[in-house]
Amino acid sequence: MNYDPTEIMAVLAARALKDGQVVFAGAGVPIISSLAAQKLHAPSLTLLFEVGAVAPIVEIGRIPSSANESRSAYGSVMFPSTTETLLFCQRGFVDVGFLGGAQIDKYGNLNTSIIGRWDRPKVRMPGSGGANDIASCTNFLVVTWHEKMRFVEKVDFITSPGYLQGGNSRREAGLVGGGPLLVITHLGILGFDPMRKEMVLQAVHPGVDPQEVKANTGWDLMVADDLAVTEPPTQEELDLFRRLDPERRFLKVK
Amino acid sequence: MESKSEKYTPSAVSWAEMNTKNKGMRDKRVSLEEAAQIIGSGCHVALGGTQYNRVPIAIVRELIRAGKENLTVSRSLMSFEADFLLVAGVMKTAVTSWLSGAVTYGLSPMVRLYMENNRAKFEEWSNLAMGLRYMAGAMGIPCIPAKVVLGSDIARLVGLKTMECPYTGDKLALIPALNPDVAVIHAQRADKFGNVQIDGMTAMDTDMAKAAKKVIVTVEKIVPNEEIRRTPELTRIPFFCVDAVVEVPYGAFPYDCYGCYEPVHEHFRGYYKGFETAKSPEENTRNYIEKYFMETKSFEDYLALFGVNTIIKYSMVRKS
Numbered sequence: 001m002n003y004d005p006t007e008i009m010a011v012l013a014a015r016a017l018k019d020g021q022v023v024f025a026g027a028g029v030p031i032i033s034s035l036a037a038q039k040l041h042a043p044s045l046t047l048l049f050e051v052g053a054v055a056p057i058v059e060i061g062r063i064p065s066s067a068n069e070s071r072s073a074y075g076s077v078m079f080p081s082t083t084e085t086l087l088f089c090q091r092g093f094v095d096v097g098f099l100g101g102a103q104i105d106k107y108g109n110l111n112t113s114i115i116g117r118w119d120r121p122k123v124r125m126p127g128s129g130g131a132n133d134i135a136s137c138t139n140f141l142v143v144t145w146h147e148k149m150r151f152v153e154k155v156d157f158i159t160s161p162g163y164l165q166g167g168n169s170r171r172e173a174g175l176v177g178g179g180p181l182l183v184i185t186h187l188g189i190l191g192f193d194p195m196r197k198e199m200v201l202q203a204v205h206p207g208v209d210p211q212e213v214k215a216n217t218g219w220d221l222m223v224a225d226d227l228a229v230t231e232p233p234t235q236e237e238l239d240l241f242r243r244l245d246p247e248r249r250f251l252k253v254k
Numbered sequence: 255m256e257s258k259s260e261k262y263t264p265s266a267v268s269w270a271e272m273n274t275k276n277k278g279m280r281d282k283r284v285s286l287e288e289a290a291q292i293i294g295s296g297c298h299v300a301l302g303g304t305q306y307n308r309v310p311i312a313i314v315r316e317l318i319r320a321g322k323e324n325l326t327v328s329r330s331l332m333s334f335e336a337d338f339l340l341v342a343g344v345m346k347t348a349v350t351s352w353l354s355g356a357v358t359y360g361l362s363p364m365v366r367l368y369m370e371n372n373r374a375k376f377e378e379w380s381n382l383a384m385g386l387r388y389m390a391g392a393m394g395i396p397c398i399p400a401k402v403v404l405g406s407d408i409a410r411l412v413g414l415k416t417m418e419c420p421y422t423g424d425k426l427a428l429i430p431a432l433n434p435d436v437a438v439i440h441a442q443r444a445d446k447f448g449n450v451q452i453d454g455m456t457a458m459d460t461d462m463a464k465a466a467k468k469v470i471v472t473v474e475k476i477v478p479n480e481e482i483r484r485t486p487e488l489t490r491i492p493f494f495c496v497d498a499v500v501e502v503p504y505g506a507f508p509y510d511c512y513g514c515y516e517p518v519h520e521h522f523r524g525y526y527k528g529f530e531t532a533k534s535p536e537e538n539t540r541n542y543i544e545k546y547f548m549e550t551k552s553f554e555d556y557l558a559l560f561g562v563n564t565i566i567k568y569s570m571v572r573k574s
Contacts (some may be wrong), residue, residue, distance in 0.1 A: 027356050027357050027358060028357055028358065050304075050381060051304060051305075051455045051457065052455040052457065053455060065358045065519055066305055066357070066358065067356075068304050068307050068331060068510075069305070069306045069307055069516065069517055070307075070454060070455075070510050070511075070516055071516065073454060073455050073512065074572045079454060079455050079456065081385070081457065081458060081459075081460065081461070082304055082381065082385055082455075082456075082458050083382065083385030083386065083388075083389055083458055086381060086382035087382065090382070090400065090401050090402065100357075113378060113407070118411065119372075120370070121369065121370050122370070123361070123366065123370070124365060124366050124369035124376065125361060126353050126357075126362070126365070127352050127353055127376070127378045128352070128378060128380045128381065129331055129351050129352040129381050130351070130381040132351075132380035132381075132382075132402060132403060132406055132408060133380045133381060133382040133383075136380075136403070136404065136405075136406075137401060137402065158405070158407040159406060159407070159408065160406065161404070161405045161406050170405065173404045173405030173425070174401065174404040174405070174416065174424065174425030174426065174427070175401065176401070176424075249358070250358075
């Protein structure tokens with residue numbers, strides 16, 4: 001089967017979504033993977049967009065380039081305000097959030113704000129948007145490229161909280177629900193140790209050596225004793241993703 | 255309250271200010287130029303909509319043309335208007351959760367240039383925190399408890415205060431109120447008194463309007479008061495919150511206005527392409543400001559630059 005790294009990431013993200021769930025989706029891979037999940041195995045998966053749109057019907061061929069425009073809202077059953085929409089997360093109505101980031105650390109903390117010193121940033125990124133809210137209040141998936149510069153021992157700035165400093169620190173900070181579930185990368189799938197809350201390599205994609213994953217991680221990565229190999233995308237899955245994003249506007253090949 | 259040591263934009267909640275305001279149902283129609291005069295240099299302006307949605311670009315253009323300086327500008331999520339406001343010298347501090355186009359555009363070269371060199375300030379909050387800041391402002395209370403921002407570095411950057419819930423002992427973030435001096439909101443319709451109806455997504459506009467000391471509304475169409483009275487369930491902002499109403503068809507073009515037009519992404523891609531060819535990235539944004547905002551004599555002239563074909567094409571949108 002011929003597929004590229006972005007496609008396996010998007011396919012695995014779609015598989016992680018279950019029927020009956022409410023998913024808080026952002027632009028790019030999250031929208032595509034959520035739509036694919038609806039068509040493949042989760043027909044009653046509900047999309048929520050932060051602009052304030054509940055269960056919109058996104059047309060294939062008219063996929064919005066952001067979660068904050070009319071195209072991400074047409075066909076909705078309700079237009080709550082942005083504040084009300086994000087409060088659905090805080091109340092517990094959202095099953096899965098979807099996040100990415102320029103940096104992620106071993107506790108799943110994400111940085112989309114500042115690289116370098118806070119008072120004189122090397123790179124000033126766009127910031128949280130709704131990411132901090134989703135990370136604070138939902139079980140979330142992270143979909144990202146697996147590179148040493150991205151997978152750092154400690155992020156320069158915690159925009160969106162994972163398990164903070166590990167152990168019970170997330171709960172102690174006052175964040176009672178949620179946390180990172182899975183990190184899906186172009187090399188494999190990572191989960192979190194139940195006690196230490198540190199990232200653990202759970203599966204590698206076909207043909208990927210766990211040493212390659214370790215070499216692309218900025219700390220000494222734990223590897224599960226029962227390390228699995230992910231099921232590659234099926235032809236049906238690939239056909240669907242290629243139909244959803246024919247121009248590769250969202251599933252960009254690196 | 256206005257202590258200099260605050261890391262966040264403070265708010266003076268004033269019951270008296272609203273209570274003594276003239277709240278008569280009077281004709282509030284003004285021109286764009288007159289509306290922009292309500293906004294003084296140095297004040298805090300909140301922009302309605304979110305990201306591409308209902309960017310009040312007609313007033314943004316006026317602020318740039320009028321050479322306003324040192325404004326604090328707040329918004330749920332900003333988009334390209336942030337570039338223009340920074341480079342024109344209008345915005346000194348951005349209070350927002352997002353400062354760039356959407357992820358598909360990558361980082362804004364202007365936000366990087368200004369923020370990495372401390373030429374302007376980015377006061378970053380989460381999007382829900384922004385919403386709760388306006389909500390607390392709208393409720394007339396100084397802060398509101400929440401379960402976001404906790405444990406993050408956003409909390410450290412803005413000097414977030416926390417408390418233990420006196421009932422349950424839960425740890426709570428205390429999100430401070432935001433009461434803008436002026437809110438600027440673009441909507442689909444209003445009557446001349448300022449009863450504002452917003453179709454589609456309302457973003458944070460209802461709370462923003464109630465939190466602000468003054469409200470300027472630009473609308474696609476001014477309709478008779480009887481039309482508002484036939485569909486009061488669509489009214490999001492009542493007249494007594496509003497100070498000025500301007501009829502500006504396509505007042506958020508080339509951004510998004512639900513049921514009226516969709517964002518012209520090919521236009522924004524063209525703007526981004528300019529960063530590759532201009533003498534310097536800042537030159538690209540300056541050229542844009544000159545061409546679209548400074549050299550156009552009226553908002554109609556500005557619209558004419560996009561051409562009839564583009565305007566019609568992007569106005570043919572799905573209605574639900």
